[in-house]
Amino acid sequence: MRVALFLGCTVPVRATNYEQAFRRVAAEFGTEVIDINDFSCCGFPAKAVDRMIPLVMAARNLALAEREGVEAVVTLCNACTETLTETNHVLRHDPEQQEKVAGHLANLGYRYDGSMTVRHAARFLYQEIGLDRIRTKVTQPLAGWRIAAYPGCHYTKPAEIYEGFDRPERPISLNLLVEATGAETLELEGTCCGGGTLGAKEETALKMARMTLDQMKERGADAVALICPFCDVMFEQNQKKIERQVGVEYGLPVLYYPQLLGLALGIPREELGFSINRIKMDRLWQKLDAQAMRG
Amino acid sequence: MPEPLIDDQLDPSxxxxxxxxxxxxxxxxxxxxxxxxxxCPVRAVDDSFNPRRIIHLALLGAKQEVLESGFVWLCSSCYLCSERCPQDVSVTELMCAIRNIAVREGRIPAAYIAQLELLDKHGRLYEIGDFENKKRTKMGLPRVEEKREEVARILELVGATRYYRKEPAP
Incomplete structure (x- = not known):
């Protein structure tokens, strides 16, 4: 399968571990990942200003992928996923908006027929690669790892635009993907990480993240596996700050799902971007090394 | 206790x-x-945010209160309310609609002005120059080039440059 990887804003600069691990894992399954250099921001940050901006920006990006003839656009960030998917949805269901967007695109020299499939990387692994193929390739099962699988809001919501994929409020696909690596998952009440509120009121956003971190810690997580760079900002990059504010210690390693999968596939950790992860993984490395020695 | 909102402070339109x-x-x-x-997960940790109150202030016509209070900017856009609303009001999209109105009426938060400037300048929220690309190359990742022109052009076409460029409104 030939797909275009949509990087968005945050991933190619601040979450290169996620990008590197996904590319490495996709190669393992024989997926041809191409890069389209004319891709820009998906448009999400400007929706609050004027919802026409993300519609046109997303449609331009999708038009580029259509022109390239790929089978799908694979996204790494939940906000990109939501914006590109929502744009497809609006263009297919709202003729008035569709006409306006088409006019702007024509002005830029583009045309978008609305045919492009958008898939979050996790959904891609779940649906296009499939749990069975993943399981057969696992050479280093992560037995005994207790993982808090955190899909994030826009992976499945708003449900209307995702046309029946997974359970909107408490998706299960990421848990199943984590379990395919041999790890265990925890039950979590899926509350928002707070990322969307960070710019408006940091104090509130950090409290939101803290609710979920508390839950993960209480339920005995060894690490968090997530699939969105905004969730990472809240749970990993702000973890120390929250610890200082409330006087607790989480010490909870946060990794992107493709990193976790990569380890289970036996890919060397140097090829999975772990130097970018901020929270010490020592305990997990000890587990992994002990498991490897036992063979 | 705040003063009650009375007729001459309300805008029924x-x-x-x-x-x-x-x-x-x-x-x-x-x-x-x-x-x-x-x-609402925002409400769960911050009493000042109350989507139902915003909806009813808006229905009442308390335009100034809704637009000036800045409450709508607290919504994290998680869509949980939208999924659960028995009347399918699409509350998250509604908050966005009120934000779009607020922006047009001159109340765009500074953070969004900064984001528009970045999009205009880099085509993305983060700069990707030689420094970033060197780090990418080291990790075996392909170079990423900034393609700002068409993004800036979209902002012009949609009429959004007036929010961040010092120019008269079109």
């Missing part, structure tokens, strides 16, 4: 304005059950 805005069409369906407020 506000609900019409919202229901004519994309995303705000379904505001008048609300029957005030509070499912949105009770589901």
């Amino acid at each position: 506000f609900r019409v304005q919202i229901s004519q805005e994309k995303g705000g069409e379904k505001i008048t369906r609300c029957f005030a059950c509070a499912t949105c407020t009770l589901s």
Whole structure:
């Protein structure tokens, strides 16, 4: 399968571990990942200003992928996923908006027929690669790892635009993907990480993240596996700050799902971007090394 | 206790304005059950945010209060309320509709002005120059080039440059 990887804003600069691990894992399954250099921001940050901006920006990006003839656009960030998917949805269901967007695109020299499939990387692994193929390739099962699988809001919501994929409020696909690596998952009440509120009121956003971190810690997580760079900002990059504010210690390693999968596939950790992860993984490395020695 | 809002502070056309805005069409369906407020993860940690209250202030016509208070900017856009709303009001989209109105009426938060400037300058929220690309190359990742021209052109076409460029409104 030939797909275009949509990087968005945050991933190619601040979450290169996620990008590197996904590319490495996709190669393992024989997926041809191409890069389209004319891709820009998906448009999400400007929706609050004027919802026409993300519609046109997303449609331009999708038009580029259509022109390239790929089978799908694979996204790494939940906000990109939501914006590109929502744009497809609006263009297919709202003729008035569709006409306006088409006019702007024509002005830029583009045309978008609305045919492009958008898939979050996790959904891609779940649906296009499939749990069975993943399981057969696992050479280093992560037995005994207790993982808090955190899909994030826009992976499945708003449900209307995702046309029946997974359970909107408490998706299960990421848990199943984590379990395919041999790890265990925890039950979590899926509350928002707070990322969307960070710019408006940091104090509130950090409290939101803290609710979920508390839950993960209480339920005995060894690490968090997530699939969105905004969730990472809240749970990993702000973890120390929250610890200082409330006087607790989480010490909870946060990794992107493709990193976790990569380890289970036996890919060397140097090829999975772990130097970018901020929270010490020592305990997990000890587990992994002990498991490897036992063979 | 705050003073009650009385007639001359209310603008009955506000609900019409919202229901004519994309995303705000379904505001008048609300029957005030509070499912949105009770589901809201922002509300769970911050009493000052209350989606049901925003909806009813808007329906009442308390335009100034809704736009000036800045409450709508707290929504994290998690869509939980939208999934659960028994009247399918699409509360998250409604908050966005009110944000779009607020922006047009001159109340764009500084953070969004900064984001528009970045999009215009880099085509993305983060700069990718030689420094970033060197780090990418080291990790075996392909170079990424900034393609700002077309993004800046989109901002012009949509009429959004007036929010961050010092120029008269078109």
